[in-house]
Amino acid sequence: MRFSERLSAGTYGPWKDNYVEYDALKLLLKTNEDYPTWEESDESKFVSALDKNLEKVYDFYKKTTDAIDKRVGRIEEEYEQLNSEDSEIDERMLEEFIKRLDAVAAEVVRIEKYTRINLTALYKIVKKHDKLYTAYSLRPLLQTRLHACPIDKANFNPILARIFTLHTQVRDELNSRKGETPAVSTRSAHERTSSKSLSTERHITYRFWVHADNLMEVKTFILRRLPVLYYSKNQRFEKDRDAVSGILDPTSTCLYLDNPGFDLYMQNMERSTKAYSLRLHWYGQLTPKTDIVVERMVREGSSLSHTEDRFVIREKNVHDLLQGTYDPEKKIRKMRDEPMQSGEAVESYKKLTSDVQKLIVDNHLQPVLRSVYTRSAFQIPGDNTVRVNLDSDLVLIREDCIDQDRPCRNPDEWHRHDVDEASFPYKNLRKGEIVRFPHSILEIREKLEPGQDEPGWVKELRNSYLVTEVDGFSKYEHGVGALFENYVSLLPFWFFNMETDIRKDPQSIYEASYPPKSIVGSPKPRINVIKNKSEKSKIPTIALNGQNFPKNTTEEGESSKDRSNPLLSDRFNLKSIPYLLKPSTYGSIQGYRTYETPSHIKKPLVPLRVSGPVRVETKVWLANERTFLKWLHVVVLMASLALGLYNSNTALFGRALGFMYTMLAVCIGFYAWRLHARRCDLIKTRSPEPMTEYWGPLIVGASLMFALLFNMSLAYKEAVFSGFLEREHVLVKLFTNL
Numbered sequence: 215m216r217f218s219e220r221l222s223a224g225t226y227g228p229w230k231d232n233y234v235e236y237d238a239l240k241l242l243l244k245t246n247e248d249y250p251t252w253e254e255s256d257e258s259k260f261v262s263a264l265d266k267n268l269e270k271v272y273d274f275y276k277k278t279t280d281a282i283d284k285r286v287g288r289i290e291e292e293y294e295q296l297n298s299e300d301s302e303i304d305e306r307m308l309e310e311f312i313k314r315l316d317a318v319a320a321e322v323v324r325i326e327k328y329t330r331i332n333l334t335a336l337y338k339i340v341k342k343h344d345k346l347y348t349a350y351s352l353r354p355l356l357q358t359r360l361h362a363c364p365i366d367k368a369n370f371n372p373i374l375a376r377i378f379t380l381h382t383q384v385r386d387e388l389n390s391r392k393g394e395t396p397a398v399s400t401r402s403a404h405e406r407t408s409s410k411s412l413s414t415e416r417h418i419t420y421r422f423w424v425h426a427d428n429l430m431e432v433k434t435f436i437l438r439r440l441p442v443l444y445y446s447k448n449q450r451f452e453k454d455r456d457a458v459s460g461i462l463d464p465t466s467t468c469l470y471l472d473n474p475g476f477d478l479y480m481q482n483m484e485r486s487t488k489a490y491s492l493r494l495h496w497y498g499q500l501t502p503k504t505d506i507v508v509e510r511m512v513r514e515g516s517s518l519s520h521t522e523d524r525f526v527i528r529e530k531n532v533h534d535l536l537q538g539t540y541d542p543e544k545k546i547r548k549m550r551d552e553p554m555q556s557g558e559a560v561e562s563y564k565k566l567t568s569d570v571q572k573l574i575v576d577n578h579l580q581p582v583l584r585s586v587y588t589r590s591a592f593q594i595p596g597d598n599t600v601r602v603n604l605d606s607d608l609v610l611i612r613e614d615c616i617d618q619d620r621p622c623r624n625p626d627e628w629h630r631h632d633v634d635e636a637s638f639p640y641k642n643l644r645k646g647e648i649v650r651f652p653h654s655i656l657e658i659r660e661k662l663e664p665g666q667d668e669p670g671w672v673k674e675l676r677n678s679y680l681v682t683e684v685d686g687f688s689k690y691e692h693g694v695g696a697l698f699e700n701y702v703s704l705l706p707f708w709f710f711n712m713e714t715d716i717r718k719d720p721q722s723i724y725e726a727s728y729p730p731k732s733i734v735g736s737p738k739p740r741i742n743v744i745k746n747k748s749e750k751s752k753i754p755t756i757a758l759n760g761q762n763f764p765k766n767t768t769e770e771g772e773s774s775k776d777r778s779n780p781l782l783s784d785r786f787n788l789k790s791i792p793y794l795l796k797p798s799t800y801g802s803i804q805g806y807r808t809y810e811t812p813s814h815i816k817k818p819l820v821p822l823r824v825s826g827p828v829r830v831e832t833k834v835w836l837a838n839e840r841t842f843l844k845w846l847h848v849v850v851l852m853a854s855l856a857l858g859l860y861n862s863n864t865a866l867f868g869r870a871l872g873f874m875y876t877m878l879a880v881c882i883g884f885y886a887w888r889l890h891a892r893r894c895d896l897i898k899t900r901s902p903e904p905m906t907e908y909w910g911p912l913i914v915g916a917s918l919m920f921a922l923l924f925n926m927s928l929a930y931k932e933a934v935f936s937g938f939l940e941r942e943h944v945l946v947k948l949f950t951n952l
Contacts (some may be wrong), residue, residue, distance in 0.1 A: 217338050221226070224331050226324055233328075234267045236337040238302040243343055252347045260343065261352065264336070265359060271332045272363035278325045279373075285318050286376055293380065308388040315381045319434050320376070322370055326430040329368050365910070370430065371590070372461050378437035408702050416662045422681035424654040425717050429606065432656065432680050436602050439671045443550035466589045469494040469629060470690045471536075471579040474616045476702050478577070479694050482513060483704040487512040489949075490573060491520075491690065494532065494581075500634050503528045510570055523566055533628050538575040542567045581628055582614040583697065585689045586638070587655075600669060601659045607638050608651035610693035622647055649696040653716065655689075656681055679718040684708050838893050845886030848914055853880035855921045862928070871924065878917055885910060 221236055242260045293311060296303050340352045360366050424432050448770025471492045472478045481489035491511040496504050505526050513520040527535060527545075534540040546564055549555045573579065587608040593601040611633055615621030623630050636642050639650065658672060675681065687708060695705040856879060893905055934941050 217335070221331060221335055224327065226328065226822050229274070229324075229328060232270060234271060234332045234339075235263075236335045236339060239263060239267070239339045243339075243346060252350075257347070257350050260568070261355070264339070264352070264356075268336060268356075268359055268363050268365075271329075271336075272365050275329055275365055275368065278328075279368075280320075282318060282325070282373060285314075285321075286373065286380075289314055289318070289694075289878070290376075290380060292684055293384065303387070305391050308384055308391070310852055311384045312381065312388070315377055315384070316438075319374070319377050319381075322374060323430045323434055326370050327427070329365050330426070331552060333365055340758065348611060371433075374433060374437060375442050378434075378442065381438065382441045416660070416664070416666075418660040418662065418668075420658040420676060420683065421685070421687045422656040422658075422676075422683050423716055424604070424656050426654070426679055427717060428654075428680040429604075429654050432654075432675075433590065433604065435671075435675060435680070436604070439669075440592035440594060440600065440602060443593045443595075463588050464497045465499075466497055466587055467495070467500070468585045469581050469613060469691065470583045470585070470693070471574065472582045472694075473578045473580065474614075474701075476582075476694060476698065478579070479691065479702060480704065482688070482691065483702075483706070487514070492570065492579060493690070500529065500629070502529050506532060508535070508570060510566070525563055525566055525570075535571060536574060536580070536628055538571045540567065540571060542606070578938070580614070581623065582612070582616070583693045584611045584613045584630070584633060585609070586611065586633075586640075587689075587692060588638075598661050599666075600661075601671060603657040603659075605657070606654040608655060608689065609638065610648045610649045610651065610689065610696060611640065611643065612697050614698075646697070649693065651689075651692070652712070655687065679720045682716040682718070718932075752792075770921060798853060834897055838890060840898065841893075842886055842890040845889070846883070849879050849883040849886065852882060852914075852917070852921075855918070855925070859921070859925060859928075875921055882914060 218236055218240075221233070225233055239260070242256075264446055271743070289311065296307070336356065340356050343350070343352050471494075478490055482491060489512070491513070493509050493511075495507040495509055498504070506529055507524050507526055509522060509524045511520045511522050531540055542564060546560055548558050549563065550557075585607040585608065590604040590606070591601070592604070611769070613624050613630055613632075613633075615625045633640070640648055650846060658676070660672065662670060663670065676683065688706070691706045692709065694702060695709045699705070778937065785831045852875060856872050856875035858872075860869055889907060889910065895901075896903060896905060934943075
């Protein structure tokens, strides 16, 4: 789809006058026939129109976001005022609050799409201008103007967090009035651990790609069911995981370890018996006091799931860990002094640190890849049944020093300081050092009790048009495949679908999930069989909700052509054998029906299938070429057999047979050439004629079989004549009597 069509399709009707006038700007780029050159006056006129459109978009964006902020503030004040009063809030008022909050959330989704598509339009038109008129470059000017009108830095996450924080409170209060389960669990951590010990839980993980056009809709869909999870700013990592206030959407960094041969990567790609992955993980800016999580993942066999072990160390101890000299005794003493730590947990920590250091030293692991992304987490505090992570703005950066002449990282350091000090989109990095992932990554983790069903909203999201499932997606595997392609021999299976548009048509997804006959709540269609009044063609029809349609059945309305074709019957019989050997196309099997053309319609002189330009994929031509080469292999084989018969026989009959097979090889070569040329013509003309050939392979196979048997017969006769075999031998009798 062209961008002008996409802009027109994505325009929200009530706001249509506030969009970028893309078509008008395109017209300004076209030079006049009287003045074919682009002059200063034309450039000035275009820049003025461009700046006017940018200011119009920014003014509307500011006005709309300010109005949304005031609406949210008004709803918050009304709700707080009602809670502060002695009078009880009834269910009708709570439902009205939820409707108002949903309406505001829908408005946020619309303004986000408005901002994004208009920003894209500005970039597109500037790119087109710079390509047409290289003497004038407007990209730097647009960047400067965006500092004054910063629609490219629009962040809607804080306002969404305010909306759905209040949404969760109102929903919980409404559910409590109705006697339903609230969104915030009241179970304690001890109770959750106890229930886990009584039964085996099911851990399920799904991973999806989310297109930028659908990102805001996915967020609002999740926020209606789960509250957003905050990360505290000044607490340790152990407390961060359960924090409910602090930083929204923190920057997450993962540093992956491997050796120059990428053995860990290859183990995971080849699905080895036991494949390891090792990474360092932290949130926010890296400082000497940052808690760094060391995560070791183990994948067993061909399974996509893995077990994960982790422990926390400080930034100052990472270098010793990578050298294999880290001593965890100080940490162990602190753990033993804590009253809540058991002896088993202390021993487990000690063994894990030792195993990780042994893995690093034995495999010569070093940091090779860094992934940086913005994480939005959604979870009910105190309830681990469903947790959703949405990672956006993902970048993958080389962190290796494999190339000693041009290392990306200082070999004496364990991380790159230039990346630590930079921020998204990391324009300071060279082209071959960074890959920006085009989509967001949605991860849904479920922890279900035995017999517990998956939440309905999770299933609805998984089957919706908003997401595209990618089983086993790994940021590390994608980064290695993109940045270290010359160092590895295997690439991830999803790597070759990166150019595919993952957006789906909502209507087609809905029709596939809910066919018309199974739509819940729809009235049952009234179906009656009606006969046409015409005596010549009594075709049964179906009256469906007042409309008549031909009845799709093979019991009453099947034609004599359908009855005469045994391939259309449900049972196999001897009559169907000739049809299996007959060259056929889809039309002959399905039974095409001919219809009388109305008198006012003329038959086209050129069929529609060949009316346009011929566009044939390369693989079709190459398939025809490969078939021709296979035929040439048969020709060479036949010629070799003929030459063997001719040279190994002194009898006149054997030489005559060798000469005959030589001529047969020549005929097969001519037949292969004619077949190749005929199929080329069929491909060019898009002909529906069958390309199947039955007699050619049959004749070649029979000729080869006859040549081999005759050659064996002559060989056995020669062996008897030379005294190597007796005349009464079974094989001699068999082949000499042929």
